[in-house]
Amino acid sequence: MMPADQNSKVQQQMFKLLWLFRWRLACGFALMVLTVIFQLALPKGLAYFIDHLNTPDIALLNRLAILMLGILVLQATAMAGRYYVFESTGYLLVHHVRKQLYQSILNKPVTFFDKHHVGELNSRLGSDVEALHDTLTMGLALFLRASLLFIGALIMMLSISLSLASVLIMLIPLSLFMAQWIGKQFRVRSEQKQDALAACGKTAQEYLSHIRLVKAFNQQSFANQRYVDANKKSLHISLKNTALFAKFQSGSLLLTFGSLLLTLWLGAGQISSGNISTGDLTSFVLYAGMLSMSASTLSDFWGEWMRTVGATSKIFNLMSDAEHSGGSQRREIDGSIQFQNLSFSYPERPEHCALQQLSFSIQPGEKVALVGPSGAGKSTVVALLMGFYQPQQGQIIFGSENLTDLDTAFLRQQIAVVEQEPSLFSGSIFENIAFAVAERDVSNAEVIKAATLACADEFIRRFPQGYQTQVGEHGAQLSGGQKQRIAIARAILRNPRVLILDEATSALDAASETLVQQALDYLMQDRTTLIIAHRFSTITRADKVLVLEQGRLVQEGRPQHLSAQQKGAFYQLMSMQLRHSAVNPI
Numbered sequence: 001m002m003p004a005d006q007n008s009k010v011q012q013q014m015f016k017l018l019w020l021f022r023w024r025l026a027c028g029f030a031l032m033v034l035t036v037i038f039q040l041a042l043p044k045g046l047a048y049f050i051d052h053l054n055t056p057d058i059a060l061l062n063r064l065a066i067l068m069l070g071i072l073v074l075q076a077t078a079m080a081g082r083y084y085v086f087e088s089t090g091y092l093l094v095h096h097v098r099k100q101l102y103q104s105i106l107n108k109p110v111t112f113f114d115k116h117h118v119g120e121l122n123s124r125l126g127s128d129v130e131a132l133h134d135t136l137t138m139g140l141a142l143f144l145r146a147s148l149l150f151i152g153a154l155i156m157m158l159s160i161s162l163s164l165a166s167v168l169i170m171l172i173p174l175s176l177f178m179a180q181w182i183g184k185q186f187r188v189r190s191e192q193k194q195d196a197l198a199a200c201g202k203t204a205q206e207y208l209s210h211i212r213l214v215k216a217f218n219q220q221s222f223a224n225q226r227y228v229d230a231n232k233k234s235l236h237i238s239l240k241n242t243a244l245f246a247k248f249q250s251g252s253l254l255l256t257f258g259s260l261l262l263t264l265w266l267g268a269g270q271i272s273s274g275n276i277s278t279g280d281l282t283s284f285v286l287y288a289g290m291l292s293m294s295a296s297t298l299s300d301f302w303g304e305w306m307r308t309v310g311a312t313s314k315i316f317n318l319m320s321d322a323e324h325s326g327g328s329q330r331r332e333i334d335g336s337i338q339f340q341n342l343s344f345s346y347p348e349r350p351e352h353c354a355l356q357q358l359s360f361s362i363q364p365g366e367k368v369a370l371v372g373p374s375g376a377g378k379s380t381v382v383a384l385l386m387g388f389y390q391p392q393q394g395q396i397i398f399g400s401e402n403l404t405d406l407d408t409a410f411l412r413q414q415i416a417v418v419e420q421e422p423s424l425f426s427g428s429i430f431e432n433i434a435f436a437v438a439e440r441d442v443s444n445a446e447v448i449k450a451a452t453l454a455c456a457d458e459f460i461r462r463f464p465q466g467y468q469t470q471v472g473e474h475g476a477q478l479s480g481g482q483k484q485r486i487a488i489a490r491a492i493l494r495n496p497r498v499l500i501l502d503e504a505t506s507a508l509d510a511a512s513e514t515l516v517q518q519a520l521d522y523l524m525q526d527r528t529t530l531i532i533a534h535r536f537s538t539i540t541r542a543d544k545v546l547v548l549e550q551g552r553l554v555q556e557g558r559p560q561h562l563s564a565q566q567k568g569a570f571y572q573l574m575s576m577q578l579r580h581s582a583v584n585p586i
């Protein structure tokens, strides 16, 4: 349950959203008032018609029929207009919120993504935003219409027969209570069903996205069983829901037709005593139907509205704070980097020190290899360098500027990262290389030049569609070496002052290896390069090596110098690496 003040804040924001579309909504409301007036007029017309069925004045009946037909046509037209205006406003609202929400998510700090699962964010963008459409526009429209109809039908019923109306009004609380109770039951079960369906989807996604592993271990039947189990839960809830609905239907039938019978019985007495006509009784029954339908819409709405407030509060929370963009200095960096007495713990694991009192400096143009066992803190150094996290202690200096004073976006423009497993997006090879430059349009010639320097132009041209070849999800059509060269072309196009290279651990064939190395050699020229290095050959070619162990810098120096210190961490690490390479050459 949300606290009341947060509830009202969310509702204020929901009304602010509605306010953006006020003219469309006002137009929809005007059409709605028209449809309600027509709807209320029809039973009255019908009553008049029935009471004059025996009249010898056929012309009067004809005029009456034409008038009612006219009202019907007008009502149908106004109804179509009302439906279109509200429904389309709902879609425009969803489009608006989804656009803003996605943009806010993109601008969140990296720490945010440590806490939130991509699947969860997807469901905020999907079903939670969709709830706004259903409740905020269509739901609200139905609520307003039901309110107008309820009041109108009640007035008409009271005007036809006070006594008959009083009896039926006493039955309203019973039907409202029943609808409320059943609505609550459905809500609880539909939430359980949603959870069961989400669990089903998660199981399917997990096994299907790792299908090769499943097949490699012959685990199809295990994967199938997991899915069947998850599916069974959702079936069980659906069956329970269906049984409840069946009972509800019979109860509601009894109540509806019981009240109808009561009305007819009491009405027949009133007709025989001459208080009302047959037409009056017919219209009374029709108004009573409108009253009960609108009452159940009204009782459903509140639960629906509060559920949407719940879902929407998560959306508004996500839309609130954006990434801390660091300082305001938009300085060109010269490539020198210093870590000064830096300590850092991830916000999600504050008790664990990922980096401890780390100090080192890198000169402009220097090639520095960052080495250390798994979990030593190599990737953390890079994450801090990119400004993804703020250290709790110490500082990072670019040139003479503290990282906290620099505009993070401007700083990142001057850094390029080549990942260990390059990420390619669905789209063409051209788009994937041009992805390097967000600030301006990139020409064909620039992309081709970058690809040529990355030794990628030749293989790209061999594809029938060349640079327009679609790489498919996760770049499935490209080999490991080809993906790496595209990632290198991307970095060349960015022309960064500082290059961060997370060296691939997986082996390439000798020909690919040579091409990738050639591309990297070009890329590293005259740039400060920090390499998370795994290969012996890379490490020995670096100007300097930083050896990390459990977040601490344990050794630093030229590789030749460090390899001579047989008791040092570097020597141990390299001996292990060489033994491993002898077994699994990379």
Ligand SMILES: Nc1ncnc2c1ncn2[C@@H]1O[C@H](COP(=O)(O)OP(=O)(O)OP(=O)(O)O)[C@@H](O)[C@H]1O
Pocket (backbone or CB within 6 Å): 114, 346, 348, 349, 354, 372, 373, 374, 375, 376, 377, 378, 379, 380, 381
């Ligand atoms: N997002 C995170 N949240 C919490 N702890 C993290 C996070 N990322 C890394 N860590 C922890 O921080 C420490 C350093 O991790 P880091 O990824 O920097 O090591 P690494 O040297 O790059 O390892 P590897 O060579 O295996 O990639 C590890 O103990 C790791 O468990």
